[in-house]
Amino acid sequence: MKSSRAQRIRGLLLVNGVLLLLVLIWLIPVVGLLVSSFRDRFDIQTTPWWAILPHRKWEVVEKIDPRAQGLDASGPMTINGITATFEELRAGVTTPEGQRLQWIGNRRIGTIEVQDKVWTVSWKFTLDNYKQVLQGKSFVYTREDGTVVTIPGDNFYGALLNSIAVALPSTLIPILIAAFAAYGFAWMNFPGRRLMFILVVALLVVPLQIALVPILRDYAKLNLNGTFLAIWLAHTGFGLPLATYLLFNYISTLPRETLESAFIDGASHFTVFTRLILPLSVPALASFAIFQFLWVWNDYLVALIFLGGDRNFQVVTMRLAAIVGDRGQDWHLLTAGAFVTMVLPLIVFFSLQRYFVRGLLAGSIKG
Amino acid sequence: MQYLERRASMELSPIARLVTNLLRIALAALIPLIAFYILYQGFLFLRAGNASKGVITLIAIVWGVGGVAILYWVFNWLVELLPLYWTTRLQPFVFVGPAMAILAWYLFLPSLRTLWISLYGKDGPPGIPLSLLFSSPNEFIALQRAQFVGLGNYIAVFTDRLMREAFRNNIFFWIGVATPLTVIFGLLVAVLADRSKFENFAKAMVFMPMAISFVGAGVIWNFIYEVKPVGSPQIGLLNAIVVGLGGQPQAWPAYTAISPWNNLFLVIIVVWLQTGYAMVLFSAALKGIPEEIIEAARVDGANEIEVFFRIMVPSISGTIITVTTTVIIFTLKIFDVVWVMTGGQFGTDVIATQFYRQSFIARNSGYGSAIAIVLLIAVIPVMVYNLRRFGEQEAF
Numbered sequence: 001m002k003s004s005r006a007q008r009i010r011g012l013l014l015v016n017g018v019l020l021l022l023v024l025i026w027l028i029p030v031v032g033l034l035v036s037s038f039r040d041r042f043d044i045q046t047t048p049w050w051a052i053l054p055h056r057k058w059e060v061v062e063k064i065d066p067r068a069q070g071l072d073a074s075g076p077m078t079i080n081g082i083t084a085t086f087e088e089l090r091a092g093v094t095t096p097e098g099q100r101l102q103w104i105g106n107r108r109i110g111t112i113e114v115q116d117k118v119w120t121v122s123w124k125f126t127l128d129n130y131k132q133v134l135q136g137k138s139f140v141y142t143r144e145d146g147t148v149v150t151i152p153g154d155n156f157y158g159a160l161l162n163s164i165a166v167a168l169p170s171t172l173i174p175i176l177i178a179a180f181a182a183y184g185f186a187w188m189n190f191p192g193r194r195l196m197f198i199l200v201v202a203l204l205v206v207p208l209q210i211a212l213v214p215i216l217r218d219y220a221k222l223n224l225n226g227t228f229l230a231i232w233l234a235h236t237g238f239g240l241p242l243a244t245y246l247l248f249n250y251i252s253t254l255p256r257e258t259l260e261s262a263f264i265d266g267a268s269h270f271t272v273f274t275r276l277i278l279p280l281s282v283p284a285l286a287s288f289a290i291f292q293f294l295w296v297w298n299d300y301l302v303a304l305i306f307l308g309g310d311r312n313f314q315v316v317t318m319r320l321a322a323i324v325g326d327r328g329q330d331w332h333l334l335t336a337g338a339f340v341t342m343v344l345p346l347i348v349f350f351s352l353q354r355y356f357v358r359g360l361l362a363g364s365i366k367g
Numbered sequence: 368m369q370y371l372e373r374r375a376s377m378e379l380s381p382i383a384r385l386v387t388n389l390l391r392i393a394l395a396a397l398i399p400l401i402a403f404y405i406l407y408q409g410f411l412f413l414r415a416g417n418a419s420k421g422v423i424t425l426i427a428i429v430w431g432v433g434g435v436a437i438l439y440w441v442f443n444w445l446v447e448l449l450p451l452y453w454t455t456r457l458q459p460f461v462f463v464g465p466a467m468a469i470l471a472w473y474l475f476l477p478s479l480r481t482l483w484i485s486l487y488g489k490d491g492p493p494g495i496p497l498s499l500l501f502s503s504p505n506e507f508i509a510l511q512r513a514q515f516v517g518l519g520n521y522i523a524v525f526t527d528r529l530m531r532e533a534f535r536n537n538i539f540f541w542i543g544v545a546t547p548l549t550v551i552f553g554l555l556v557a558v559l560a561d562r563s564k565f566e567n568f569a570k571a572m573v574f575m576p577m578a579i580s581f582v583g584a585g586v587i588w589n590f591i592y593e594v595k596p597v598g599s600p601q602i603g604l605l606n607a608i609v610v611g612l613g614g615q616p617q618a619w620p621a622y623t624a625i626s627p628w629n630n631l632f633l634v635i636i637v638v639w640l641q642t643g644y645a646m647v648l649f650s651a652a653l654k655g656i657p658e659e660i661i662e663a664a665r666v667d668g669a670n671e672i673e674v675f676f677r678i679m680v681p682s683i684s685g686t687i688i689t690v691t692t693t694v695i696i697f698t699l700k701i702f703d704v705v706w707v708m709t710g711g712q713f714g715t716d717v718i719a720t721q722f723y724r725q726s727f728i729a730r731n732s733g734y735g736s737a738i739a740i741v742l743l744i745a746v747i748p749v750m751v752y753n754l755r756r757f758g759e760q761e762a763f
Binding site: 011012015016018019020022023026027028029030032036044045046047048049050161162164165168169172173176177178180181183184185188189190193196197198199200201202203204205206207208209210211212213214215218223224227228229232233234236237238240241244268269270273294297298299300301305316317320321324328331334338341342345346348349350353356357360361 | 462491560582603742
């Protein structure tokens with residue numbers, strides 16, 4: 001009995017240990033980004049983000065002027081009982097006491113530092129990165145030689161508004177259209193019903209790349225390129241098969257008696273749909289809404305093509321990708337910018353996760 | 368004039384009846400006109416885009432969503448004015464029609480049009496009016512023929528060096544490596560979480576990347592792969608580990624010396640993003656296996672590994688197939704990650720980046736369309752499978 005209990009505990013440890021390791025691997029990339037976005041611009045570039053954890057670092061305790069000591073940098077020198085050449089000192093020499101000697105500066109006018117290894121944390125947090133990213137505030141600093149360098153910020157605020165203006169209608173319009181269609185397929189009889197629904201199912205997996213060139217041509221003729229309407233309609237078109245399919249699956253399983261009694265009372269299809277079916281379908285509508293919202297918010301390709309290069313209409317993903325392309329080393333902007341683009345979807349995701357999971361389980365294939 | 372019958376009351380004089388009906392017709396024409404006029408003004412306002420951003424955003428949302436609702440209401444109202452016979456006939460098309468029209472415009476017809484464009488050269492089919500066919504057929508045919516390349520684009524797609532590289536990456540790295548890794552990690556997390564005390568937390572954390580855009584994920588992982596010159600502290604996690612182990616820091620996704628294996632650094636990102644999806648589906652499927660079956664196997668002396676492979680995997684094989692197909696379809700169209708991380712350079716091109724480059728940068732729409740058609744053909748087996756499953760349903 002005893003061995004089986006030990007075995008069970010070992011099993012539990014193994015399960016939880018491996019799981020914890022996986023969770024850590026999954027979390028670390030995001031944590032690194034989040035921590036860095038609050039760090040000082042200079043710190044991000046010179047120390048890794050995990051420097052916020054306690055770590056040992058060399059710190060200067062004493063400075064020695066080699067010329068005052070009468071040392072000749074061209075040959076081996078003896079300081080504090082250590083004999084080393086200039087090159088060795090340049091790289092740093094460790095003494096038996098655990099100290100380090102390091103030559104700072106050039107051969108003629110440099111100094112020697114005596115360093116101790118001490119425990120330290122790099123806890124200098126700031127909101128400056130977010131101010132620069134959101135308010136377009138520039139970062140100005142003066143170099144050692146006196147030149148003033150200005151690093152422009154970025155305007156994510158406008159991009160955030162654009163993303164909202166794109167994402168909300170692109171979520172709500174297909175839901176409305178698909179709900180009408182799903183009701184029609186589920187509760188009305190008309191010629192071509194089966195054929196039309198087959199079309200919906202067939203289009204579920206069609207890659208949207210297929211539509212981009214022809215639709216772009218249509219938009220050019222209609223003078224629609226670069227407008228919000230263009231991208232709403234595009235997202236509506238690409239999201240509609242899944243929306244119709246999901247909502248049909250839900251609406252067609254609603255109890256028939258409820259509807260029939262409403263019809264006997266003289267209600268029209270429109271009334272039944274708006275007063276009865278829509279409120280009853282809220283769980284399914286919510287599932288698809290989250291699905292579509294995350295999809296549209298995180299979309300890059302469709303926005304890139306239909307909103308074009310006009311900076312005023314850029315959504316957050318385009319803005320972020322533009323920074324990656326133009327200023328891929330400006331980590332203070334990239335980390336804060338990336339987090340700004342992630343906040344809203346993460347909130348939606350965590351607060352409505354239950355519905356999202358339900359949507360995933362209901363229809364797992366999207367084109 | 369048939370709709371007069373519907374609510375015509377017997378008591379009214381013929382003239383009163385005529386006036387009522389005229390008013391009704393006028394109203395039936397007026398209300399849609401007003402609705403369309405308002406919507407059109409909103410459209411012009413939005414297209415001009417002169418107001419401040421906040422105002423435009425708000426109006427855009429109200430106009431877009433409200434407009435669609437108004438259109439449905441107006442059309443339904445019109446149809447309900449008709450006699451009952453016509454109402455029941457036409458109402459379904461008010462409900463289903465808009466969805467079908469949009470599907471036709473945005474997905475169905477474009478598939479055919481893209482196929483058509485793919486048979487032509489750089490600029491696609493020539494924009495010549497059809498009337499020319501009747502006025503001077505010879506000229507029409509000559510103009511068409513000048514642009515027509517037949518299957519030339521397809522031959523190019525399958526022989527071009529860059530396309531071959533893209534196919535290799537899509538098939539070997541994205542379908543061959545990324546897909547199984549996603550499925551395996553998803554299954555692993557689902558099984559482990561099922562027996563763990565912190566199941567919900569673990570699942571939420573692994574699931575979280577699903578809410579992150581590919582561009583955002585690209586930034587996150589670019590930061591992990593960030594490289595600094597030898598000697599200065601590495602701020603990227605991967606290079607810090609590599610240097611800590613005594614290696615040389617590298618810009619891993621752009622490290623051509625190990626090409627094509629640098630693709631793996633992009634694959635990792637997608638596995639990180641997609642595992643949550645696989646896990647959720649597997650988790651739900653695992654919970655559907657009756658506890659008695661698993662207990663019975665344990666009583667019979669099966670160890671956990673046997674239980675997993677002999678009972679769990681066969682019970683959720685349907686879900687495994689679904690997840691695998693979904694991830695394959697997804698990776699087939701992979702674009703954002705590659706575009707943001709490497710721009711398709713360093714041997715990391717995929718079909719969708721080639722499609723984008725050909726269609727929208729090189730402006731070679733014939734060639735780009737041929738690539739899109741290849742993508743479409745690749746998903747046809749899944750489409751057929753879906754349709755077959757749909758055909759088995761009783762509801763239709």
